[in-house]
Amino acid sequence: QDARRDDATIATEDAAEAARALLAVLTGAEPDGVWSAPGRANLIGEHTDYNDGFVLPFAIDRRTVAAVRVREDRRIRVASTFDPEPGPTRPEGPLDASAASGVGVGIEIDLADLAGGEFPRDAVPEWAAYPLGVAWALLAAGVDDPVGVDIALASDVPVGAGLSSSAAIEGATASALRDVWALDLDATALARIGRRAENEAVGAPTGIMDQMASMLGRRDAAIFIDCRSLEGTPVDLGFADAGLELLVIDTRVAHAHSTGGYGDRRAACERGAAALGVTALRDLSPADLDRARELLDETTFRRVRHVVTEDQRVLDTVRLLREDGPLAIGDLLVASHVSLRDDFEVSCPELDTAVEAALAAGAVGARMTGGGFGGSAIALVHREEADAVSQSVARAFADAGFAEPGIFVVEPSDGARRDS
Ligand code: GAF
Numbered sequence: 026q027d028a029r030r031d032d033a034t035i036a037t038e039d040a041a042e043a044a045r046a047l048l049a050v051l052t053g054a055e056p057d058g059v060w061s062a063p064g065r066a067n068l069i070g071e072h073t074d075y076n077d078g079f080v081l082p083f084a085i086d087r088r089t090v091a092a093v094r095v096r097e098d099r100r101i102r103v104a105s106t107f108d109p110e111p112g113p114t115r116p117e118g119p120l121d122a123s124a125a126s127g128v129g130v131g132i133e134i135d136l137a138d139l140a141g142g143e144f145p146r147d148a149v150p151e152w153a154a155y156p157l158g159v160a161w162a163l164l165a166a167g168v169d170d171p172v173g174v175d176i177a178l179a180s181d182v183p184v185g186a187g188l189s190s191s192a193a194i195e196g197a198t199a200s201a202l203r204d205v206w207a208l209d210l211d212a213t214a215l216a217r218i219g220r221r222a223e224n225e226a227v228g229a230p231t232g233i234m235d236q237m238a239s240m241l242g243r244r245d246a247a248i249f250i251d252c253r254s255l256e257g258t259p260v261d262l263g264f265a266d267a268g269l270e271l272l273v274i275d276t277r278v279a280h281a282h283s284t285g286g287y288g289d290r291r292a293a294c295e296r297g298a299a300a301l302g303v304t305a306l307r308d309l310s311p312a313d314l315d316r317a318r319e320l321l322d323e324t325t326f327r328r329v330r331h332v333v334t335e336d337q338r339v340l341d342t343v344r345l346l347r348e349d350g351p352l353a354i355g356d357l358l359v360a361s362h363v364s365l366r367d368d369f370e371v372s373c374p375e376l377d378t379a380v381e382a383a384l385a386a387g388a389v390g391a392r393m394t395g396g397g398f399g400g401s402a403i404a405l406v407h408r409e410e411a412d413a414v415s416q417s418v419a420r421a422f423a424d425a426g427f428a429e430p431g432i433f434v435v436e437p438s439d440g441a442r443r444d445s
Contacts (some may be wrong), residue, residue: 036087037086037087037088037090037181039181040061040088040089040090041061041090041092041179041444042179043090043106044056044059044090044091044106044177044178045092045177047092047104047106047177047179048092048175050177051104051177052175056092056094056177056445057093057095057205058092058093058443059091059092059093059443059444059445060198060200060204060441060442060443060444061088061090061197062088062192062193062199062239062441062442063084063085063086063087063088063182063239063242063438063441064085064087064188064190064193065084065085065189065192065235065239066083066085066188066271066394066395066401066435067080067081067238067394067395067403068083068358068394068403069354069357069361069392070335070338070339071361071365071371071392071394071395071396071397072294072331072332072335072365072396073306073339074233074252075230075231075252075291076252076305076306076332077252077306077307077308078253078307078335078339079250079340080250081248081339081343082235082237082238082250083238083242083243083247083248083438084241084243084248084437084438084439085188085273085435085438086435086436087182087183087188088180088181088182088197089178089179089182089193090178090179091197091198092179093174093175093176093201093205094175095173095205096172098173099172100133100135100136101133101134101139101160101173101174101176102132102134102175103131103153103156103176103177103178103198104175104176104178105152105156105178105179105180106179106180107180131153132153132157134148134149136173139161141165143225144157146227151227154222154226154228155195155198155222155226155227156176156195156198157226158222158225158227159202159219159226161226162218162221162225162226163199163203165221166210168206168208172206174201180193183431185280186275186277186401186431187275187280187394187396187400187401188273188275188395189235189238189395191227191229192239195218195222195223196216196219196239196240197441199218200215200240200442200443201443204443213237213241215236215240215441216239216241216255217233217255219239220232223236229287230288230291231287231396232252234250237250237255238250239440240441241259241440242437242438242440243259243439243440244436244438244439245261245264245265245437246261246437247259247260247262248260249339249343253307260343260347261346261347262351262437263346263350264405264437266350267350268409269352269389269405269406269407270405270408270434271403271405271406271434271437272383272388272403272404272405272406272411272414272432272433272434272435273401273403273432273434274379274401274402274403274418274430274431275430275431275432276373276375276379276399276401276428277428278428280396280397280399285398286397286398287396293328294306294332297321297325297326300321300325301313301316301317301320301329306332309329309333310333310337311333314333317330317333327367327370328368330364331368332369334368338361342354342357345357352389356390358390358392358403359391359392361392362376362391362392362393362402365393369397371396371397372393373397373398375399375422376393376399376402378422378427379402379418379421380392380393380404381421382417382418382420382421383404383406383414384404385417386414387406387407387410387413388414389407390404391403391405404418415432418430418432419432
């Protein structure tokens with residue numbers, strides 16, 4: 026287990042090294058500063074954020090690093106050692122600064138062309154819409170006399186694995202530009218900027234959970250977020266004291282939220298809320314479900330039931346963590362998965378296999394995490410059983426003829442920060 030933990034730590038150091046090396050290729054110089062922001066896993070509270078509801082994610086010990094240098098002119102350039110565009114051929118293997126040769130000089134644009142108006146989505150590759158979208162959203166919010174910048178990005182958050190590599194890019198970029206442009210914006214304001222970039226520059230209709238988790242993350246804690254008030258409260262997880270570890274099982278089924286099912290589920294929730302006469306599904310409680318069943322068509326009802334019961338599960342999880350500790354939350358994690366699988370219909374055979382195999386091998390709880398349609402599952406396991414659970418899941422994938430999953434331990438970690 027210690028070896029796995031070291032891997033994650035070293036990988037983030039590699040990302041910092043790779044970002045610095047890429048900046049040196051771009052500018053021939055050292056950075057003026059280095060910022061980083063983590064990916065996230067969601068403990069519970071799925072597809073509730075855009076319904077003004079509750080979520081309980083935590084930042085993971087995998088980060089995107091932004092090495093930044095101020096320019097003499099009024100242009101912004103972004104370059105990365107990765108291609109975060111979700112797709113079936115995700116980059117594998119160690120980060121390598123020499124990958125910089127493949128990205129040339131990056132993507133460069135005049136700040137004046139970015140300020141005012143819509144984001145020029147057709148003019149930039151999709152990966153660059155994340156960092157440039159953040160710059161665009163900040164400029165739209167008002168920046169006096171912004172200086173030009175070069176931003177080199179590297180990351181060890183797996184792309185397309187449902188661990189919010191996109192929020193990590195947004196968080197690192199937003200934190201860097203906030204400081205370089207001397208903006209008076211707190212972590213929540215930067216999370217909103219990140220969501221705006223994702224919604225309007227990238228074009229993915231996501232909620233705010235991932236950006237909030239990446240900005241507000243706290244070591245050994247999850248963040249209980251009310252997605253209406255945007256209040257975020259750390260809740261101690263105490264995994265280590267309880268002898269537990271959290272495994273991520275990356276199914277290697279790539280997902281993308283700018284297409285298909287995600288927007289469809291969001292629309293169903295909005296339809297349900299309108300039909301029931303509430304601003305958002307957050308305004309319903311489990312006691313309203315009988316009325317919902319009478320008024321809604323069968324599919325919309327099941328979508329609504331997922332959200333309403335999931336909000337309640339988040340509240341119950343927070344209470345149990347505070348009163349009894351993490352060993353008590355296993356059933357809630359499993360109930361969340363079943364609801365996402367049967368009512369919200371965003372799971373897939375690989376995620377179901379991961380959850381079932383982990384539970385059969387003794388996991389305390391397991392569920393898909395993130396938007397679904399692929400990506401990752403999480404399993405809360407006794408430390409001494411972590412290897413056995415990993416092997417059981419890998420065997421179940423092989424038996425089912427699925428690609429080999431990526432399985433690794435994550436540790437709840439700190440959110441976005443300036444590193445140097
Ligand atoms: C994705 C989105 F980006 C989040 O906003 C959230 O809706 C999640 O799916 C589902 O809970 O990660």
